[in-house]
Amino acid sequence: MIRAIRDWAGFYPMFQRFFDEGLAQASYLIACPRTREAAVVDPRRDIDIYVAAARQQGLTVAYAIETHVHADFVSGARELAQIGARVIAGPGARLAYAHHEAQDGERIALGDVSLEFLHTPGHTPEHISVLVREPNEPARLLSGDMLFVGGVGRPDLLGDDQARQLAEQLFDSLYERTLSLDDATEVHPGHGAGSLCGTGIGKEPSSTIGQERRVNPMLQYASKDEFVKAVLGDLPDTPPYFARMKRLNQRGPAVLNLSAPVEAPGVISPLEAFAVSKNGGVVVDMRAAEHFGKGHPTGALNIAYGSKVGYWAGWVVPPDVQIVLLTDRTAEPARQQQTAEVRRQLLRVGFDAVTGVVDGGFDAWHSIGLPVSQITQMTAAELNARLDASDRPQVVDVRTKREWQSGHIDGALSVPVGEIAQRAADLPRNAPIAVICEGGFRSSLASSLLERAGVSEILNVTGGMAALRALELTR
Numbered sequence: 260m261i262r263a264i265r266d267w268a269g270f271y272p273m274f275q276r277f278f279d280e281g282l283a284q285a286s287y288l289i290a291c292p293r294t295r296e297a298a299v300v301d302p303r304r305d306i307d308i309y310v311a312a313a314r315q316q317g318l319t320v321a322y323a324i325e326t327h328v329h330a331d332f333v334s335g336a337r338e339l340a341q342i343g344a345r346v347i348a349g350p351g352a353r354l355a356y357a358h359h360e361a362q363d364g365e366r367i368a369l370g371d372v373s374l375e376f377l378h379t380p381g382h383t384p385e386h387i388s389v390l391v392r393e394p395n396e397p398a399r400l401l402s403g404d405m406l407f408v409g410g411v412g413r414p415d416l417l418g419d420d421q422a423r424q425l426a427e428q429l430f431d432s433l434y435e436r437t438l439s440l441d442d443a444t445e446v447h448p449g450h451g452a453g454s455l456c457g458t459g460i461g462k463e464p465s466s467t468i469g470q471e472r473r474v475n476p477m478l479q480y481a482s483k484d485e486f487v488k489a490v491l492g493d494l495p496d497t498p499p500y501f502a503r504m505k506r507l508n509q510r511g512p513a514v515l516n517l518s519a520p521v522e523a524p525g526v527i528s529p530l531e532a533f534a535v536s537k538n539g540g541v542v543v544d545m546r547a548a549e550h551f552g553k554g555h556p557t558g559a560l561n562i563a564y565g566s567k568v569g570y571w572a573g574w575v576v577p578p579d580v581q582i583v584l585l586t587d588r589t590a591e592p593a594r595q596q597q598t599a600e601v602r603r604q605l606l607r608v609g610f611d612a613v614t615g616v617v618d619g620g621f622d623a624w625h626s627i628g629l630p631v632s633q634i635t636q637m638t639a640a641e642l643n644a645r646l647d648a649s650d651r652p653q654v655v656d657v658r659t660k661r662e663w664q665s666g667h668i669d670g671a672l673s674v675p676v677g678e679i680a681q682r683a684a685d686l687p688r689n690a691p692i693a694v695i696c697e698g699g700f701r702s703s704l705a706s707s708l709l710e711r712a713g714v715s716e717i718l719n720v721t722g723g724m725a726a727l728r729a730l731e732l733t734r
Contacts, residue, residue, distance in 0.1 A: 273372075274391075274399070276447065276464060277308055281566040281604055282332050283453035285464070287401055289391060290318050291370030298322035298369055299344070300389055300401050301449050302335035305603050309335075310342070310518045320344045321369065326403025326449060327386040328352055330416050330501040331456060332607050334508045338517050349385035350378055356511040361387060379405045379436060381429025382412030382456070388437070390444075399445045400468070405432055407448040409461035411477045413494055416501060426487040433478060434486075442469030455495045496659055498677060500573035500608060507609055521606065523599035524584065527615035529624040532556075532583045535614050540581035543572065545601065546621070548703035549636065550587060552719060554621060557630035559585065561707040563700060564597055569604025571704060574677045582610055585617045585624070634706050637718040639726035642693055646670075652693035652718055655686065657705040662697060666724075671695070676705045683712035691716035698723045 273290045288309055290297035297318040299309050313320050323339035325348040336346045337356055346358035347367075363378035375390040382404040389401040404412040411433060414425035445467055452462045459476065471478055480486040527535075533556075536542050542559040544551050545568065551561040562571045564586070576582065584601060586594055594616070602613050617624060625631055645651050646668070654671035656663055663673045674682050676696070686692060692714060696702040699721050706719040722729075 275312060277303075278451065278464070279303060279332075279607070280453075281568070281570045282607065283451045283460075284332055285447070285449055285451060287447060288312055288320075289369065289372060289374070290316070291372045291393075294370030295319060296321045296369040298324055298374065299335075299339060300324045301326055301329070301403065302339055304333040304335045304338060304512065304515075304607050305517050305521055306335040306338045306342075307518055307520050309339070322347055322367065322374075324374075324389060325349070325352065325354075325358075326388065326401065326405075327383040328354075328505055328508050330505045331454070331498070333504065333512050333609050335517070337511045337514055341514055341516065342518055347376070349376070349383075349387035352385040352509075354509060354511065360385075377436060379403075379432035381405055381414055381425055381432045383417065384425070384428075386412075386432075390440075397443050397445055398441065399447055400437070400440065401447050401449075402437070403449045404456045405429070406437055406446060406471065406475075407450060407454075407457050407460045408446070408463045408466045408471070409475055410457045410459040411475075411490065412457050413455075414490060415494055416497065416505070422491060423487060426490050427483060429490065430480075430483045430486045434483075438468065438472055438478065440468045442467060442472065444468045446471060455498060458493050458495055495661075496675060496677065498574050500578070503578055504573075504609060512609065513611060515606070515611065517606070521599055521603040523595040524602055524613045524615050526618040527583070528618055529627055529629055531615070532585075532617045532624070533629050535581050535583050538581075540583060540614065541576055542583045542585055542617075543568070543576070543601075544585045544621075544707070545597070546585070546587045548699055548719060548721065550621075551703060551707070552634045552636045554625060554631050554633055555707075556585065556621070556624055557632040558711050559707060560711065561703045563703070564601065566604075568601045569606075569608045569610075571676075572605055572610060573608035575680065575704065575708060576610065578609065579612075580610075581612045581614045583614050583617060586620055588620060588622075632710060634703075634710060635718050636721050637693060639720060639722045639730060642695070642718075642720050643727065643730065650690070652691040653687050653689075654693045654695060655705070656724075657694060657696050657701050658724070662724075668695070668727075674705075676701045676708070679705045679708045680712060683709055683714055686714065688714070688716075691718050693718040693720055695720040696723045698725050 287300040323336040323344040361376040366375045372393045377388045379388045391399040415422040544559040545564040656671045657676040694702040
């Protein structure tokens, strides 16, 4: 049975998991209860969470450890270095700022806690896993993006020319190195369910070597060739921002002194927000699809407030642009809490230039006559009624290829939301375009992207494929 990881106030105060729901990313703080020395493994950029935890327990963060050069979020290692942490990365990481490249088998001590670095290439060439040992505790493997609960890391993010070689190295790291550990060794991965850094990742936060040996489908292959074929044949989508994150993390992101809590951006007038959008900036409308459809700033992107604003911004917002946030009528201080959280999410994916929040929201924008657009909302039942009619719209399904293959509307076009902006010009225009996803979030985002690309007749299908299936009307 796997021992739970408790909060700092709980029974196990020297090992804490921090989980970002939006990016499904896990980081860890490890400390020695005697010396109060600590290390953070795979820190995210907003390091105030680690600083606060360390301060609460009287810890000194001595190390920031990178299991690999990350593609899906901005590392906080350089931020931690500014407050005295020594950065450790894997062999060949070649970070462009001060760091130490640990070699296979190298160890450091946090008082009574031993950290051993295992070179486990496959997800990336420089990938390391961290084997944690301390008295009277089971060993823990912080496996980064090599081994997940129920899955393994993807080996293709450096391009097709390296994918097979990395897949072969991943097999060796898993089958020859990792599975040689004791079955009782706990496995604490760098991601949970929902991450695009691997396929089939389970929801449980941790596992054991023995459990993964028994039930992980990617650890059941008899040969390297079979494993390589399987791991390369079942790859998730690749967000376009991944390559940018790799480059940013290698050279080192700008230091923003994020050891203090991230603050909400200030308010700006609608005219100031309009000027930002006219100069190439992006208005991110955080309201629900229903309100966005009824009226929104022309050219705005609809990324409704929640844990995945940063995630989807990474997919669809161009790099190095100014961003303006637009919220609903949420009263203070709730609005400040929301916009501070969204700014935090945007920082995690490399968007530093959040210019401000529109003062007065959409009502203020509309009241002074700034450009406004609408997107017609269509229910699943209304769409179904028109599929056999003479005025049938062209259905564009913006779900992933995997979702598409599990069932779709006859005659629909598959254009995942991350490809909408690039493929908008190629979509047929002889009928209105009905945009559908699984539940309605992505379709509203995709509709806003189509509008921004100049498509005029757009219908956003509310409720999506889930609503169609509920009506037993899926064709």
